Amino acid sequence: MKRQIAALLAAAALLLTGCGATAQTDPPTPKTKEQIKADDEQMWEMTIDTQIPEELQAQPHPVADSFAGGTGTEEDPYQIATADQLALMAAQINRAHHFNNREEVEAATSASYVLTADIDMNDVTDFDSWTQQAPEYLWQPIGMMYDYTLPDGEEAESLSSFAGHFDGQGHTIRGLYIISAYYNTDASNQPYYGLFGNVVDGVVENVTVTDSLYHLLTPVSLHPAGGIVSHLGGRLENCTSDVDIVAQAGMGIGGVVGDLSGGELRGCTFTGSIRTEGKVFHAGGVLATGAGGTVAQCRAAGTLDFAQPPVLSLGGVTGEVMDAVGSALLLEDCVNEMDLDGPGIAGSLASLHDGVTIRGCVNKGSATGGGITSRLTVYKDNNIETSGTIRMENCVNQGTVQGEGEQGGLVGTVEMYDADTGLIVTGCRNEGTVTSPDGAGGLFSTVRAGSDTSVQISDCENTGTVSSDESCVGGVVNTLFVQGGTTGADVLLQNCRNSGQVTGCGYGVGGIFGRQLGRMDDDLTGNTFRLENCENTGAVTGLMPCVYAGGIAGYLPFTGSSTGVTACRNSGTVQLYADQPLEDSGDGQQYVQGVIGGIVACAQASTAVQDCSNTGSLEIPQDLASLGYAGDLVGYTFSNGEPILGLTGIQDGKAIF
Numbered sequence: 001m002k003r004q005i006a007a008l009l010a011a012a013a014l015l016l017t018g019c020g021a022t023a024q025t026d027p028p029t030p031k032t033k034e035q036i037k038a039d040d041e042q043m044w045e046m047t048i049d050t051q052i053p054e055e056l057q058a059q060p061h062p063v064a065d066s067f068a069g070g071t072g073t074e075e076d077p078y079q080i081a082t083a084d085q086l087a088l089m090a091a092q093i094n095r096a097h098h099f100n101n102r103e104e105v106e107a108a109t110s111a112s113y114v115l116t117a118d119i120d121m122n123d124v125t126d127f128d129s130w131t132q133q134a135p136e137y138l139w140q141p142i143g144m145m146y147d148y149t150l151p152d153g154e155e156a157e158s159l160s161s162f163a164g165h166f167d168g169q170g171h172t173i174r175g176l177y178i179i180s181a182y183y184n185t186d187a188s189n190q191p192y193y194g195l196f197g198n199v200v201d202g203v204v205e206n207v208t209v210t211d212s213l214y215h216l217l218t219p220v221s222l223h224p225a226g227g228i229v230s231h232l233g234g235r236l237e238n239c240t241s242d243v244d245i246v247a248q249a250g251m252g253i254g255g256v257v258g259d260l261s262g263g264e265l266r267g268c269t270f271t272g273s274i275r276t277e278g279k280v281f282h283a284g285g286v287l288a289t290g291a292g293g294t295v296a297q298c299r300a301a302g303t304l305d306f307a308q309p310p311v312l313s314l315g316g317v318t319g320e321v322m323d324a325v326g327s328a329l330l331l332e333d334c335v336n337e338m339d340l341d342g343p344g345i346a347g348s349l350a351s352l353h354d355g356v357t358i359r360g361c362v363n364k365g366s367a368t369g370g371g372i373t374s375r376l377t378v379y380k381d382n383n384i385e386t387s388g389t390i391r392m393e394n395c396v397n398q399g400t401v402q403g404e405g406e407q408g409g410l411v412g413t414v415e416m417y418d419a420d421t422g423l424i425v426t427g428c429r430n431e432g433t434v435t436s437p438d439g440a441g442g443l444f445s446t447v448r449a450g451s452d453t454s455v456q457i458s459d460c461e462n463t464g465t466v467s468s469d470e471s472c473v474g475g476v477v478n479t480l481f482v483q484g485g486t487t488g489a490d491v492l493l494q495n496c497r498n499s500g501q502v503t504g505c506g507y508g509v510g511g512i513f514g515r516q517l518g519r520m521d522d523d524l525t526g527n528t529f530r531l532e533n534c535e536n537t538g539a540v541t542g543l544m545p546c547v548y549a550g551g552i553a554g555y556l557p558f559t560g561s562s563t564g565v566t567a568c569r570n571s572g573t574v575q576l577y578a579d580q581p582l583e584d585s586g587d588g589q590q591y592v593q594g595v596i597g598g599i600v601a602c603a604q605a606s607t608a609v610q611d612c613s614n615t616g617s618l619e620i621p622q623d624l625a626s627l628g629y630a631g632d633l634v635g636y637t638f639s640n641g642e643p644i645l646g647l648t649g650i651q652d653g654k655a656i657f
Helices: 002-018 033-044 083-093 102-109
Strands: 078-080 112-115 165-174 177-180 196-199 203-216 229-232 235-237 240-247 250-254 257-261 264-266 273-276 280-284 287-291 293-296 303-306 313-315 318-322 329-332 346-351 356-359 373-378 389-393 411-416 422-426 444-449 454-458 477-482 490-494 502-510 513-517 528-532 540-550 553-556 562-566 574-577 594-597 600-604 608-610 628-631 634-638 649-651 654-656
Touching: 078 083, 083 102, 229 235, 240 250, 250 273, 250 318, 257 293, 273 280, 280 303, 280 346, 287 293, 318 329, 329 346, 346 356, 346 389, 373 389, 373 422, 411 422, 444 454, 502 600, 553 562, 562 600, 574 594
Parallel strands: 078 112, 112 165, 165 203, 177 203, 196 229, 203 235, 203 240, 229 257, 235 264, 240 273, 250 280, 257 287, 264 293, 273 303, 280 313, 287 318, 293 329, 318 346, 329 356, 346 373, 356 389, 373 411, 389 422, 411 444, 422 454, 444 477, 454 490, 477 513, 490 528, 502 540, 513 553, 528 562, 540 574, 540 594, 553 600, 562 608, 594 628, 600 634
Antiparallel strands: 250 257, 250 287, 280 287, 280 318, 313 318, 313 346, 502 513, 502 553, 540 553, 540 600, 594 600, 594 634, 628 634, 649 654
C-alpha cells in the first residue's frame, strides 16, 4: 500500500506539471526498497527476510502448447485436462498488456474454460513437509493485476484480472504451491494469493482445491489472501477450499476468498487451515473482508490458529464486512462449525449505505463476543446522506459463548449513534450457554442507541443458560445504553421469550431485559422504550449482595422517557441467592440489599406496567429475609433520582431512604 500511495503522489505531481501548474513544490522522493522494508518491519513488528530460502524455492510450472480442445466461447470452452494446460491458462491471462497484443490478452481474460479431469500441479506424496522443502513447481495465481509502480522508479508489469468463466465441473486441483518474500523472484512481488488472483465480473465454480500450501514469508499487505480467490468482484460458487495458508502477517486472510467487492460467494466450504505467527488485521474461515455483495450457503469447518488474535476482526465465516454505495450486503444461510476465539459467523458487521441483511445463519462452534457477531455498527454517511440499516432474521446460535467483556448469544454490542439508522431483528434464537464476568445477554449484551435511531427486536427466543457472577444479565437483552442529550430513540422488544436460566448480580437481572443504563440524572425526555407481549418461563436468580432481579426486567430507571411494560407474563421462579453469609451493618439496622419482582424489580414511578401477570414464585431464603424485598409485579418504584441499594426499608412498594 505504501508503494501505491507513493506512486499516486508521483503521478499526481507529473500531471500537475504537464498541465502547466506553477507550484514550486518538488514531488516526494520515492523510497528505496530498503526503506520500504524498514517501514514494513516497524508496522508489522517483525523481521522481514528479503530472500526465499533455497530449500523453499520452486520453478514455474511447464506450460502446454495448447488446450485439450475448445475455442474459448461459452458454448465451446477451452478444455483443461492436465497441469500444463492449467498453467497455460494462467500464462495467457497473466501476460502484460502491450499495444500489439491487447486484444489477444483481453480475449484470454474473458474466455470460458472447463476442467475435464482432476489435476495434480505437484506430487503431493510429501505434502506435509512442504513448509521445510518446496515441491517442484510454483503457482502464479490466474489474474494478477498490478496497479502500482515501485517507488524506486521500476515499473511493475500491468497484468490482467480474470473476467471469464471457469467451470471445474466437480473436479479437484491438488498441489498448488505459493511462496512469497521480498523482491527476489517475479512471484515475490505478486499482490494476490490464491488459485485465482483478481476476479472481476468473472465466474469461478464447481472446483475443489486441496493438498495446497500458500507459504507467505512476508506480510500480505496489498490484498488479502484467499484459498480460491484473493479478490472477488464476480461470482464464486460451489467451491471447496482445503488449502493450508501459513503466513507471517497480513492485512487479511480468508479460507476461500480474501476480499469481496460487490460480488457473489455462494455454496462454498472451507475445510483447510490458516496459521499465522505475527500480526493479522482481518481473518475469516470463508472470507476475510468485504464491502457489498452476497455470501450465501457457505460453511466453515477448518481450523484457525493465530499466535496472536487478529487486531480488528475474526469470524468463523467472515471477518469484517459492510455494505457499499450502491451495493447492499447479504449474509444468508451460512454455518460455522469451528471452535474459535471470536464470533461464530462474522467478526463485525457495519452499515452506512444500502443496508446489511444477515439471514438464516447458524453457529455451532464455541465462540467469544457473540454467536453470530461481536459487533453491529450502524452509521449515517453524511457525505451522500445515506443511513445504514441492519436486518437480522432467523439466525441461531447453538454454541457456547463465553469470555471477558460483552458477550451475547447472537451479538455482543450494537452501536447506533447516528440519526435515521435502524436495527430490525426477527425470529432469532440462542440455544447455547452465554457467560461473562462483565455482563451477558441471551441474544444481545449491549445496545447503544442514539438520537432518532430505531431498534426493533421481535419474535426472538433464548433457551440457553445466561450468567454472570459479577455483573448484570438479560435473557434476551442485557443492557440498553442511552447517552445524555439523546432524543427520538425508539427501542421495542416485542413477542420475545426466555426459558433459559438467568443468573446475575448488580443493577439489573431480568428474564427478558436486564437494565437501562445512562448517566445519573440525565433527562431522557423524548425517547421511548417498550417491552410488549414478552414471556419468561425460566428461573431468574439474583446473586447477593446488591441486586435487582425481575421476571421480565431488572432495572428501568430512565427519567423523562416513555418506558412501558405491556402484556408481559412471567411464570418462572424469581429468587435471591447468597453463597456465603452477608456482613451485618453493625449499627443495629437492617439494610435491604436485594429486590425481586415478578415483572420488574426496580422502576421509575413514571414507568407504565400494564396488563402484566406473574404466576411464578418469588423466593427469598430465610437467612436473607431481612435483607431482601419482593413485589408481585414491581419490586419497588422510585422517583427524583436513581435508587440506592442499602435503603432502610420499603413501604407500599416505594423505597424509604
